Amino acid sequence: MAEIIWGLATSHVPSIGAAMDHHKTTDPYWKPLFDGYEPARAWMAAHRPDVAVIVYNDHANAVDLDLVPTFGIGAAGSYDVADEGWGPRPVPPVVGAPELSAHLVGELVDDGFDIATFHRLDVDHGLTVPLSVYCPDPGEAWPCAVVPVLVNVIQYPQPTAARCHALGKAIGRAIRSFPQDLKVAVFGTGGMSHQLAGARAGLINSEFDRMFLQAIESEPEKLAALTREEYIREAGTEGIELIMWLVMRGALSDRITRVHDTYHVPASNTAAALALFEDLGEA
Amino acid sequence: MAEIIWGLATSHVPSIGAAMDHHKTTDPYWKPLFDGYEPARAWMAAHRPDVAVIVYNDHANAVDLDLVPTFGIGAAGSYDVADEGWGPRPVPPVVGAPELSAHLVGELVDDGFDIATFHRLDVDHGLTVPLSVYCPDPGEAWPCAVVPVLVNVIQYPQPTAARCHALGKAIGRAIRSFPQDLKVAVFGTGGMSHQLAGARAGLINSEFDRMFLQAIESEPEKLAALTREEYIREAGTEGIELIMWLVMRGALSDRITRVHDTYHVPASNTAAALALFEDLGEA
Amino acid sequence: MTKAQDNYLLDLAASRRGYAINRLCGSLKDPENRHRFSEDEAAYCDAYGLSPEQKRAILERDWTAMLDLGASIFYTFKLAVLDGKSMQHLGGVFTGMSAEEFTAAMRSGGRRFG
Amino acid sequence: MTKAQDNYLLDLAASRRGYAINRLCGSLKDPENRHRFSEDEAAYCDAYGLSPEQKRAILERDWTAMLDLGASIFYTFKLAVLDGKSMQHLGGVFTGMSAEEFTAAMRSGGRRFG
Ligand SMILES: [Fe+3]
Ligand SMILES: [Fe+3]
Incomplete structure (x- = not known):
C-alpha cells in the first residue's frame, strides 16, 4: 500500500522561482528566505518520495474564466510548464502518476467530492515553484512523479476551508488505499498573507500568519472553521490561498511531527513561509 | 421567494430535436412519441415558469476531455446553440438567469458541492431538445430564462446516483431561498435505456425503464441506491444519463403529483420517455 | 458477430489512451x-498526434478499433456524421448488422440482454 | 490616496462583467x-468585444478602472508584464505610491490594517 511520508506547506510566489532561475538566491533580498529553506531541503533530500501530490491553484494560465472547477485533479501522463506571459520557467516538464490520479479520482468521487479531471494541464508557478522549493536543482528531470490537485481560490465563492480540510482527509484515505508500495509526499501551497490589488495592496498580517503556521500542525479544525470572508479580511484577497494548506494537513495522519519551518517578509508582495511535517503514520 | 412549480423528466435524444426542426413529427416513425407529449405540453403551456433549471450533460461540444467537471452550472447572461458537427439547431439562443445562477453556486458551494462554473457555454441537444419538448414553437425567443446544470455522465467515474439526488435536494433548497418571486421549473434530462457502442448496442430494457419511471415519483431513494455499474448494466452505457432525473427529483418537494407520462421505443437508438410532476410545495 | 466488447467505458485510462483520437474527432x-x-485526412491525423493504430482506424473507418484505442462514441459520431452515416449504421457495425437491420431491431422494441 | 476599493472580489457578477477584459488579458x-x-491595441480590444470603458482602461493603463470593470489582477498582471511593469508598480498604483516606495513598504514588513 502507498504511504504518506511527509507534508510540505510552502508559498508559491512566482518571484521565488524567478530568483532561483536567475541565480539570485544569495542576493541580500533573497538570501534570508533561501537560508530559511535549507534545513527542510536537506531533510527532504534524505526522504525522497516517489510521487508528490501537489495542491495548488492555477493563475489564469491553464484555467480561464470560461470554466472554473472548484476542485480538479490532473490525470495525464505529463504536464508541460506553462508560459504565463513571460515565457515558461526553465525547469523540466512534470511527469504524471496517472494510475494514482485515477485511483484518487475514483475514491474521491465515490466519497462525494465532485472532482473535475484534467487530461491536459500546463502547470504554472503555483505547482513548479513548490517543486523548486523542494528540489532546487532538478537537472534533466524532477526527482518524483506528480499528481496535481487544483483548488479554485481566485473566483468567489472559493470552497470553504472546512471543505478543503475534508477533501484532504479523503485524499489521505485514498492515497493509503492505493495498492502499490509508493512513498507519497503531499504539498499544500500558496499564502501566506498577501493582497495584490486594491487600496489594501501590500497587506501583511504576520500575527495571523504566525497563528496559522502554528495551528496548522495541531489545531487544523480551528483553521477549518474560519469563513472565506475571514481569510480575506485577515490574510488578504489572495491570502485565502492558505485554505490549500488545509488540504495537505487533512491528508496527513494525526501523528505528525514538525521537521522545520520558516517565515519571511517579503517575497514580492507576499509573506512567504514553509512548514515541513513528517508523517509518523496512523497509530 | 422563488418557488418550484413543476419538474419535467425527458429524454434529450438529438433526433427528437431533428424531427421537430425538419417537420417530421407527424411521420409514422415519430407520431406516437409526439402524440405522447401532447397532454404534458398543454399543461406546461398553462403553467409557465420564469426560469427553467435544466440538468443535462454535454456531448463533446462545450466540454472536451481536457477538463471534465463532475457538476457545473452556467453563470452567463446567454448561451449560444452549439454546432455539434452538423450546424447549430435552428432554435433561439438561450437567455440565462445569472443572478439565480450565482445564488445557486454560492449556496451549493457552501453546502459542500464542488461546483464548476461556466461563463461561456454553447448548449447542445442535451439542453435544447428538452426546451423543444417543453415548447415546440418558441418563435424568436424561448419563453423562459435558463440555468444550465451540467453533470458528467460520459467519463467514468460518473457521480453516484445518491450524490445526484443529494445535489438535487440542495438545488431545491437553494432555489426556494432565492429572494425573488420567481416561478421555476426543473428539468431532468437524458435516458431512458440506451447503449450506443459495443456488442450490446441497441440495448433497451423496458422493464427497468418502467420501474424507474414509476419509482422516480415516490421511491427516488431506491433509485439513488443503485450503483453506476448497475445503471450501466441495466440501462446501458448511456442509460446512466438517468441519474440526472434524480437531480430534478431531489429538487422537488416530497409533495408532488404526476401530471402525465409517456414511454416510447425507439427514438433513434434510445427508449424515450417523459414524466411531468407538479410540485405542490412543502407541507 | 463482431469483435466489439460488450461495453466501452470511457474511464480515465481510456480517456488518456484515446486523448488524440478524441481530440481529433471533437475538432x-x-x-x-x-x-x-476532408482535404487531407492523413495529414490531419498526424497534426493531432495520432498513433499509427489510431490513424489507421480513422482512415479505414474501423469504428470498433477506434473504441478499442480509447475513443468515445460521442467523439467518433462526429466523424460518422461527416461521412453521412447514422447512429443506426454504427449500431449495425458494432453488432454485425446492416443499418436497416439494426433500425428494424430498434423499431421492434430494441435489443434485450440478460 | 487613490480611488481603489479596499478589496476586489472576483465574484460571479464581476467575472461576467469583466469577461471580455479578462479574456483579452489572459490571451x-x-x-x-x-x-x-502590441501592433494595434485598439483593434485587439475591439476583436475581444471590450466595452468602451474597458477599452479606455486598457489603452490608458488605468489599472484601477480595469478592476472596477470586472478584471482580475491575475489577468491584468499579464498586461503589466508586457509593459515591463512589476507587481510592486501595480501595488503602488493602487495605494498612491511609487514602485520604490511600495517596495520599501514591503521590505519593512508590509502594510498593516485593522
Ligand atoms: Fe497563488
Ligand atoms: Fe445524452
Whole structure:
C-alpha cells in the first residue's frame, strides 16, 4: 500500500522561482528566505518520495474564466510548464502518476467530492515553484512523479476551508488505499498573507500568519472553521490561498511531527513561509 | 421567494430535436412519441415558469476531455446553440438567469458541492431538445430564462446516483431561498435505456425503464441506491444519463403529483420517455 | 458477430489512451476543421498526434478499433456524421448488422440482454 | 490616496462583467497574441468585444478602472508584464505610491490594517 511520508506547506510566489532561475538566491533580498529553506531541503533530500501530490491553484494560465472547477485533479501522463506571459520557467516538464490520479479520482468521487479531471494541464508557478522549493536543482528531470490537485481560490465563492480540510482527509484515505508500495509526499501551497490589488495592496498580517503556521500542525479544525470572508479580511484577497494548506494537513495522519519551518517578509508582495511535517503514520 | 412549480423528466435524444426542426413529427416513425407529449405540453403551456433549471450533460461540444467537471452550472447572461458537427439547431439562443445562477453556486458551494462554473457555454441537444419538448414553437425567443446544470455522465467515474439526488435536494433548497418571486421549473434530462457502442448496442430494457419511471415519483431513494455499474448494466452505457432525473427529483418537494407520462421505443437508438410532476410545495 | 466488447467505458485510462483520437474527432464540430480534415485526412491525423493504430482506424473507418484505442462514441459520431452515416449504421457495425437491420431491431422494441 | 476599493472580489457578477477584459488579458500568455496586441491595441480590444470603458482602461493603463470593470489582477498582471511593469508598480498604483516606495513598504514588513 502507498504511504504518506511527509507534508510540505510552502508559498508559491512566482518571484521565488524567478530568483532561483536567475541565480539570485544569495542576493541580500533573497538570501534570508533561501537560508530559511535549507534545513527542510536537506531533510527532504534524505526522504525522497516517489510521487508528490501537489495542491495548488492555477493563475489564469491553464484555467480561464470560461470554466472554473472548484476542485480538479490532473490525470495525464505529463504536464508541460506553462508560459504565463513571460515565457515558461526553465525547469523540466512534470511527469504524471496517472494510475494514482485515477485511483484518487475514483475514491474521491465515490466519497462525494465532485472532482473535475484534467487530461491536459500546463502547470504554472503555483505547482513548479513548490517543486523548486523542494528540489532546487532538478537537472534533466524532477526527482518524483506528480499528481496535481487544483483548488479554485481566485473566483468567489472559493470552497470553504472546512471543505478543503475534508477533501484532504479523503485524499489521505485514498492515497493509503492505493495498492502499490509508493512513498507519497503531499504539498499544500500558496499564502501566506498577501493582497495584490486594491487600496489594501501590500497587506501583511504576520500575527495571523504566525497563528496559522502554528495551528496548522495541531489545531487544523480551528483553521477549518474560519469563513472565506475571514481569510480575506485577515490574510488578504489572495491570502485565502492558505485554505490549500488545509488540504495537505487533512491528508496527513494525526501523528505528525514538525521537521522545520520558516517565515519571511517579503517575497514580492507576499509573506512567504514553509512548514515541513513528517508523517509518523496512523497509530 | 422563488418557488418550484413543476419538474419535467425527458429524454434529450438529438433526433427528437431533428424531427421537430425538419417537420417530421407527424411521420409514422415519430407520431406516437409526439402524440405522447401532447397532454404534458398543454399543461406546461398553462403553467409557465420564469426560469427553467435544466440538468443535462454535454456531448463533446462545450466540454472536451481536457477538463471534465463532475457538476457545473452556467453563470452567463446567454448561451449560444452549439454546432455539434452538423450546424447549430435552428432554435433561439438561450437567455440565462445569472443572478439565480450565482445564488445557486454560492449556496451549493457552501453546502459542500464542488461546483464548476461556466461563463461561456454553447448548449447542445442535451439542453435544447428538452426546451423543444417543453415548447415546440418558441418563435424568436424561448419563453423562459435558463440555468444550465451540467453533470458528467460520459467519463467514468460518473457521480453516484445518491450524490445526484443529494445535489438535487440542495438545488431545491437553494432555489426556494432565492429572494425573488420567481416561478421555476426543473428539468431532468437524458435516458431512458440506451447503449450506443459495443456488442450490446441497441440495448433497451423496458422493464427497468418502467420501474424507474414509476419509482422516480415516490421511491427516488431506491433509485439513488443503485450503483453506476448497475445503471450501466441495466440501462446501458448511456442509460446512466438517468441519474440526472434524480437531480430534478431531489429538487422537488416530497409533495408532488404526476401530471402525465409517456414511454416510447425507439427514438433513434434510445427508449424515450417523459414524466411531468407538479410540485405542490412543502407541507 | 463482431469483435466489439460488450461495453466501452470511457474511464480515465481510456480517456488518456484515446486523448488524440478524441481530440481529433471533437475538432470536427468546427466547420473549418471538417474542411481541412476532408482535404487531407492523413495529414490531419498526424497534426493531432495520432498513433499509427489510431490513424489507421480513422482512415479505414474501423469504428470498433477506434473504441478499442480509447475513443468515445460521442467523439467518433462526429466523424460518422461527416461521412453521412447514422447512429443506426454504427449500431449495425458494432453488432454485425446492416443499418436497416439494426433500425428494424430498434423499431421492434430494441435489443434485450440478460 | 487613490480611488481603489479596499478589496476586489472576483465574484460571479464581476467575472461576467469583466469577461471580455479578462479574456483579452489572459490571451497575452500566448506570444503571438502579445505581438498582435502590441501592433494595434485598439483593434485587439475591439476583436475581444471590450466595452468602451474597458477599452479606455486598457489603452490608458488605468489599472484601477480595469478592476472596477470586472478584471482580475491575475489577468491584468499579464498586461503589466508586457509593459515591463512589476507587481510592486501595480501595488503602488493602487495605494498612491511609487514602485520604490511600495517596495520599501514591503521590505519593512508590509502594510498593516485593522
Ligand atoms: Fe497563488
Ligand atoms: Fe445524452
